[in-house]
Amino acid sequence: MPRMQPVESSSIEAVGFEPTRNELTVRFVGGGTYVYGMVPRSVFDDLLAAESKGRFVNQRIKPRYPFRKA
Template sequence: MQRAGVESSSVRWVGYDLDEHVLEVGFVGGGVYHYLDVPPEVALALLEADSIGRHLNTEIKPVYEGRPVPRAS
């Protein structure tokens, strides 16, 4: 999965797995979440949004299942 850094006060980077349709979001606070069954066009819209954090909160989180990624020990 390739990750791209983004300009956001809450999101550090975004990645997308085209085969699995998993959107991966790395937050400024250090947490990482996978959002499941996200279509490619929805992931692209997130990257193109004027406010990535607002778009994530209004268009991704309410619609797609999010799972925290455990930190490696």
């Protein structure tokens, strides 16, 4: 698992990115952790810059990238 960094969000506790595999890891406040594959670094950077991290994940990550529970 990549190094996780906390984010300001009511629904997301922390995120991490593994550049060698283009995997985004998201740990939700409810406790679930998911790994999204084939995510470009630029999308991870956009997530970190997003005003609403939860909305970004719901609109730009979940519908577009395959995932598995970590």
